[in-house]
Amino acid sequence: MDFDFSEDQQMLMTAFEGLLAPWTQAPQGLHGYTVYSAELQAEIAAAGFMEIAAQPGFSLLDAALLVEAGAACPVSVELASSMMIAPLLANAEGPLAVASALGQPVRYLPVSQSVCLFHDGDVWQAPVASAQIEVLDSVAAYPLGRLARVPNAASKLSSDLAGTIRRRALIGIAAEAAGLMRGAIDCTVAYVRERQQFGQPLGHFQAIQHRLAESAQLARASRWLAFRAADSERESDAATACLYAQESMRKVITDCHQFTGAMGLTLEWPLHLWTYRMKVLQGEFGGKGAQARRLAQSAWPETATEAAALPEMAM
DSSP: OOOOHHHHHHHHHHHHHHHHHHGGGGOTTTOOOOOOOOOHHHHHTTTTGGGGGGGGTTTTHHHHHHHHHOOOOOOBBBOHHHHHHHGGSTTOOOSSEEESSTTEEEGGGGGGEEEEEETTTEEEEEGGGGGGEEEEOSSSSSSSESSSSSSTHHHEOOHHHHHHHHHHHHHHHHHHHHHHHHHHHHHHHHHHHHHETTTEEEGEEEEEEHHHHHHHHHHHHHHHHHHHHHHHOOOOOOOOHHHHHHHHHHHHHHHHHHHHHGGGGSSTTTTHHHHHHHHHTTGGGGHHHHHHHHHHHHGGGHHHHHHHHOOOOOO
16 A cells, blocks of 8 residues: 655655755765765755745655655765754754763764753753764764763753654654665665576565565555654654664665675675664664553553653663
């Protein structure tokens, strides 16, 4: 089963995909793990797409469409937090990084202007310039940094706003994961169409076709669950979408790397630009275990007090 976009959504996606078109191929001569594009980040912001969720006639669902499409590109740019969370905050300049805890790696922190930090049950907002940041050298295909402490210039947000930010962060993870899975599968399909074995392309073997079809189904289901969560903004839908995506990425990563063989483990083939980002997203906000607990709490609120006494899973 599939759904069609509205006329406005089709126009939005046509414009956004046209902007992304020059960035859909991995850079020539790539020999690195991280490909963050400040140029593409600036182009998207200049075109006004970052404010899409707050524009009349558009909504969080439209932002989720753009996040998924952007994540399918081999280059990385910060879209989810800047599109979904930044419009909720006063004086939050993008890109916006979201830290689920102190001392944990934070995606896009070294290239962001603002940061939201979850710490000791509260959520804080601060300009990155006021924060003490440790830039991390990583193979994760994201620019990563770490916060040592709550920034001096941080302001604490209300509990209601904190809940909305957490919910939107989960939706953003789900939408980004769906795009990453789609990009990784497309990259793998391109390889098995060309790679010859036993006198024919690998893609002609039925076992490979079946497993890639299963992975494609997981990516498509993740996509629609993320869109449903963005449309409803319910806690249960956000937890479901993030849980499903974080669980599904495991199979997609395994299949894509297995079918590209040794080439898929080299920097010459760009598969890692999607799968290494997926590895990071699998553990965001506590990983699938934490999302399962959030989903249970939303379904059975009477268990929330007992569950709150359990230790929060590390990112």
